[in-house]
Amino acid sequence: MRVLVTGGAGFIGSHYVRSLLGGAYPGWEGARVTVLDKLTYAGNLANLAPVADHRGHTFVRGDIADARLLAEVVPGHDVVVNFAAESHVDRSIADAGDFVTTNVLGTQRLLQAALEAGVRTFVQVSTDEVYGSIAEGSWDEDAPLLPNSPYSAAKASGDLLCRAYARTHGLDVRVTRCSNNYGPYQYPEKVVPLFVTNLIDGRPVPLYGDGRNVREWLHVDDHCRGVQLVLEKGSPGEVYNIGGGVELTNLELTERLLSISGAGWDMVVRVPDRPGHDLRYSVDSGKIRSLGYEPRVDFGEGLAEVVQWYRDHQEWWRPARRAASVSSVPESEQGEPWTHPTFR
Numbered sequence: 001m002r003v004l005v006t007g008g009a010g011f012i013g014s015h016y017v018r019s020l021l022g023g024a025y026p027g028w029e030g031a032r033v034t035v036l037d038k039l040t041y042a043g044n045l046a047n048l049a050p051v052a053d054h055r056g057h058t059f060v061r062g063d064i065a066d067a068r069l070l071a072e073v074v075p076g077h078d079v080v081v082n083f084a085a086e087s088h089v090d091r092s093i094a095d096a097g098d099f100v101t102t103n104v105l106g107t108q109r110l111l112q113a114a115l116e117a118g119v120r121t122f123v124q125v126s127t128d129e130v131y132g133s134i135a136e137g138s139w140d141e142d143a144p145l146l147p148n149s150p151y152s153a154a155k156a157s158g159d160l161l162c163r164a165y166a167r168t169h170g171l172d173v174r175v176t177r178c179s180n181n182y183g184p185y186q187y188p189e190k191v192v193p194l195f196v197t198n199l200i201d202g203r204p205v206p207l208y209g210d211g212r213n214v215r216e217w218l219h220v221d222d223h224c225r226g227v228q229l230v231l232e233k234g235s236p237g238e239v240y241n242i243g244g245g246v247e248l249t250n251l252e253l254t255e256r257l258l259s260i261s262g263a264g265w266d267m268v269v270r271v272p273d274r275p276g277h278d279l280r281y282s283v284d285s286g287k288i289r290s291l292g293y294e295p296r297v298d299f300g301e302g303l304a305e306v307v308q309w310y311r312d313h314q315e316w317w318r319p320a321r322r323a324a325s326v327s328s329v330p331e332s333e334q335g336e337p338w339t340h341p342t343f344r
């Protein structure tokens, strides 16, 4: 089996590649994996270091929006799993251009290349954020796409192109829509690694708005097992939500991170809210559970392990923080420290 993993040097894609080549998915031990990754600020070859010398692994640096390159790279693969994306909401608010180029045009070019190369199955790794924000209840896969950020709008556009290639061309495309991931190797701009690395350095953590926004958390290993299950047992043209069932307000998440890190609420500062900040995400995972899916990682244990991973791998994240200046709260945005009981 030859598998093309795009975005395989990023947080989730690299976990998938390490798992696949590491033998985590029974029956796929002999798979040969090509990673195609542009190595943007979020891509890092160090994420693939554990499998760099694996004989089944080939790395190609390149852009999924480069049709000429795709015509060379895609043929010969049985499967494409597309993790490649611009993935950070705050960056999409600052400048959405790269999000449209990669998440929309890149997805279309990859679909087209897969169609022309006779790829058997294409898995599009999408996000629950395409559904928008839900105050109560959970979205199933038939919920309308009502994205609110440029990131989620670009991801939703990619999902619609997947649908179109399945319906129009009969390409076997399966879409997964997962909730928020946490785990090792996550770039320290997302809330968990940003807060953890700030606390390691004794710096305050910036909590947006009133902290009452709710996210559903899933360990990256459970996400990747879900993607693999959809590849193995899903149906062509179908969409599968992947959720963890662990819903927390950002206040609750922050409290857990402070507690694991041995810090107090004096380390939390109020900063202005994110524009268009979605209040709550929550997916109904019944469809993928009917394929046999079950998250395995206990949230409390998984989060504690992740905090320890960042303590133990400072050589991995310190260069990223220096490069992106994500390490501290700008003076101009610092507000009053939170006092825990008042805000629960």
Ligand code: NAD
Pocket (backbone or CB within 6 Å): 006, 007, 008, 009, 010, 011, 012, 013, 036, 037, 038, 039, 040, 041, 042, 043, 044, 062, 063, 064, 065, 082, 083, 084, 085, 086, 087, 088, 102, 106, 125, 126, 127, 128, 155, 177, 178, 179, 180, 181, 182, 187
């Ligand atoms: P990430 O930003 O850590 O990694 C993205 C990877 O894609 C990087 O290696 C980057 O170099 C590569 N890339 C970007 N543009 C590219 C291009 N044009 N061509 C080739 N490679 C390119 O992102 P992540 O958190 O690992 O997310 C992976 C996928 O999972 C994304 O599609 C994202 O939308 C989706 N997702 C993420 C989460 C989450 O919580 N992080 C949750 C649900 C779904």
Ligand code: TYD
Pocket (backbone or CB within 6 Å): 088, 089, 090, 180, 189, 190, 191, 192, 194, 206, 207, 208, 209, 213, 214, 215, 250, 274
């Ligand atoms: P994030 O990790 O950016 O993921 P997403 O926006 O894709 O859900 O943010 C998770 C939540 O944490 C979101 O509600 C915004 C909030 N947040 C903060 O309060 N402070 C921060 O510095 C960041 C990055 C996020």
